[in-house]
Amino acid sequence: MSDMLRDLSGDTALFSLNTATVRERWDLAEIIDGCVRHNISSITPWRDQVAKCGLGEAAIRIQDAGLAVTSLCRGGYFPAANAEGRQTAIDDNRRAIDEAATLGAACLVLVVGGLPDGTKDIEDARSQVFDGMSAIMEHARACQIPLAIEPLHPMYAADRACVNTMRQALDLCDELGEGIGIVADVYHIWWDPELADQIARAGNDNRLLVFHVCDWLVPTNHLFLDRGMMGDGIIELKKIRAMMETAGYRGSCEVEIFSADDWWKRDPDEVLRTCIERHQSVV
Ligand code: ZN
Secondary structure: OOHHHOOOOOOOOOEEEEHHHHOOOOOHHHHHHHHHHOOOOEEEOEHHHHHHHOHHHHHHHHHHOOOEEOOEEEEEOOOOOOHHHHHHHHHHHHHHHHHHHHHOOOOEEEEOEOOOOOOOOHHHHHHHHHHHHHHHHHHHHHOOOOEEEOOOOHHHOOOOEOOOOHHHHHHHHHHHOOOEEEEEEHHHHOOOOOHHHHHHHHHHOOOEEEEEEOEOOOOOOOOOOEOEOOOOOOOOHHHHHHHHHHOOOOOOEEEOOOEOOOHHHOOHHHHHHHHHHHHHHHO
């Protein structure tokens, strides 16, 4: 479709808002109202925002606003220094699955966790991730909540996720079977020499569950909180979106921007307007 033919105010069907993008200035109720104002049809809330609002209240507000819940962010963080910590993580992930079901979310995003405090053994952390995921698969399948593993850029291997490439995430999916797939987040995967091959592989296996977009700024001033608005960085967004669609992905482009010094400080209405405009012009 030609960009020129698009209605800039109404074409938000394939746009989803990850609520992290405006989380600093709006609570969940304000975000939901903002989505209605800006004609946004889908949302991915974060669990802490949902908890603050109250799970039941959040579910009602989202439903009343007519919003689809493309996913819930997030579960994961399986590795821990001892058995008790690992069990706590498993229990928390089971609750996250229940919350996703209550919200009518299409899936639960998992950031799998990194090295437990005081440890250096990344292979062990990775096997703990496999064990933790194995322990929750049955509950996820029973609740019909697919799990979406988000491989994170390797710079987060120690403290957030020791699953760092799509190949690694898809290998995990293959070991775990049905009811599991991946989040393809351009911020984490744009650099991967296997990008095209692994997106195609994921599509073949029906594992492309979520597509996150933002941009990679040069220079990047903070490892976590300096993500760019689409179009302001060096990621070939249209090219990656085309790979996703060629692989059979028909879901939303979900905008997820952590930006402590820039976008989080701006008027959230301006942020949403910009997200929608950039989604149409550069993604
Ligand atoms: Zn993401």
